[in-house]
Amino acid sequence: MVDIATRVYNHKWKIDPIVRSLIDTDFYKLLMCQSIFRNKPDTDVTFSLINRTKSIRLADMIDEGELREQLDHIRGLRLARGESTFLRGNTFYGKRQMFRPDFMEWFENLQLPPYHLEKRDGQYELTFEGKWPEVMLWEIPALAVLMELRSRAVMKDLRKFELQVLYARAMTKLWEKVERLRRIDGLKLADFGTRRRHSFLWQDWCVQALIEGLGPAFTGTSNCLIAMHRDIEAIGTNAHELPMVYAALADSDDELRQTPYRVLADWHEEHDGNLRIILPDTFGTAGFLEHAPDWLAGWTGMRIDSGDPAEGAETAIRWWRDRGEDPQRKLIIFSDGLDVPKMEELHTRFAGRVKVSFGWGTLLTNDFRGLMPGDALAPFSLVCKAVAANGRPTVKLSDNPNKAMGPADQIDRYKRVFDVGVQKAEAVLV
């Protein structure tokens, strides 16, 4: 029996919206947003889409009208009552009322600010300008929209069974990974794949497959909406945008040098326990750790998001030891371009020496490699970053020069200020 009302209702949609909720975003964006809302609410920022995979000419593949419709739809979203209740009432990281009433009231009235869209050289220039707490919430939905419109563009001529077999193959591929991951004793893994997912429904499928397939080894998802729907933990702490924007606001080199610690001092005031995770690589891990204040060594763990992950973890272990901490009580979260072999290797090497956890992103929610002719559905490297704050450009160095961002003169300046030596370049897949 067809439910006639459902069918008619479905045909009334002008578009098939990709992002249907303001909490279809990474949990850490909300945590950071609340922190920014308190500490830097009036900062003007610009976020900008950057496609690092130039060979994928998004503007040639994706209709501008369709892209605008999707972005306009997001601007029409408001926090739903049930979503607000979830954020207000749920326990996150063991803490009730993680989100303060003043923040929630602001969020309930939030409409995302306007966007600016242009085509140039086969790419979209998509930028968002305005107050930091508002603009920063565009990052994840903007990426998700571009990624999914690209998936739709590639699949638009596939017939019914070709599509079904495509997804059957993707499911099989993911399940083979699950079967390998199951053999890792003591595995802890979360979904970090919202931003570069193949599609919303596919991420939701992947999460459900991990719930069944990995059991308690699967610790949750970064996606707030999926965490709510699937009744699992929302995972995430903080990201590069905090030190990047704080740094751009610094008025001198000396002040600049202190910003990474100022960011974490603000965070320290707000959060404890498993939310105290150091992200050390924004301006180079080595210098960051060397000059870090002692109170930072008391934090719970560190997230390794660029550079050679094993080297990063060894550096962290040495640093904790040097500061008189027991690495076995510390958590390392690997989150950079992971797939199963890398996770197996890192787990084998570090389990027992530190607590190990994985934030599995693009190759969880978008591993369609090898499933279409010309590998047309392979994931690619799309980011949406803060590029300016109060009129000054931002910079990110990371531990991989291929991931550096910002004007060349500023990159040089930051390298000097943060005492960054020679870095080893790693290929950026996603």
Next chain:
Amino acid sequence: MVDIATRVYNHKWKIDPIVRSLIDTDFYKLLMCQSIFRNKPDTDVTFSLINRTKSIRLADMIDEGELREQLDHIRGLRLARGESTFLRGNTFYGKRQMFRPDFMEWFENLQLPPYHLEKRDGQYELTFEGKWPEVMLWEIPALAVLMELRSRAVMKDLRKFELQVLYARAMTKLWEKVERLRRIDGLKLADFGTRRRHSFLWQDWCVQALIEGLGPAFTGTSNCLIAMHRDIEAIGTNAHELPMVYAALADSDDELRQTPYRVLADWHEEHDGNLRIILPDTFGTAGFLEHAPDWLAGWTGMRIDSGDPAEGAETAIRWWRDRGEDPQRKLIIFSDGLDVPKMEELHTRFAGRVKVSFGWGTLLTNDFRGLMPGDALAPFSLVCKAVAANGRPTVKLSDNPNKAMGPADQIDRYKRVFDVGVQKAEAVLV
């Protein structure tokens, strides 16, 4: 939106019926049934289930109560008005009114006769006794029920995503076959997989996948219900049960020797064109062809269902040539245990020399090999055959001694009467 009525309705089913229509059966059963209804309506026959794969202990896997419920459900089926209209009004093999009014009237009032079910040595003894036209219609639904109950038994502890991935893998596997088959220029292939299908829904999926994936190279399905639903050709002509029962009725060796030709003489009177397909192997192909009357050489083609298929086809080609016929105008239908490599090989060898066509059965609709631990879903060799007619045992020799059936003394007698020499044994997979 959930359609509440649908959900409530689905929960009202006492069982999930496997066979839901009297035309969920092979088309050739209906053609033969009509022929029997005219020529031998009062013959008493016994059909019996035979599991040639003894290692699969069906009675240990399948609950007797569930099996009875399924069989009782089939006994409750009547030809639906739309099914009757389809059979009366549709064009089969280019012919309108293939089914005569007197037969259709009988069929519209048909209830399948009772069954006899016992457990013995971990197997089910399932037999059907009564008038031939009625009893013979049990064959396909009985097999389909046993096959699908076995699938259900194997899968009953699988969780939701394990199940979804199982089917994803099966879909992927079938589609890889489709992609190989597409490369065969001039391919003609039909679904013959009803009797040993994994399940009804899976057969229906496979057929739809072939419609999309193979286009006109896919000529239709033996399954009458699926042919109706999917608006494709119903395919099939005649089977071993005709000569087997005719032979059992013979009162002397001389009469016995003539029965295979008597069967085809009756068929010749009823049908022309593509329905005139010789099935030569019931009592050995060599002797059958050697002693065949000349008018048989005028028939359209031959179906190769046992023995080495290439040898069988060479024998057919030689025989047509010897009888002054042009093999290039003849059709050979391969239908024994086919899978893609064998079809590729046979097509390469015979395309151009004869018209080649494939009836793809179990390895189309039930290739779950390698998809479960212990290969628990691999297809197996279950048949349901006429074992007696008017109190006399039936015999089948075929061109493969592993497929021979009947009492040993009768097999010896038939071998003598039909002049069967040394036969080469071939493994029976399905």
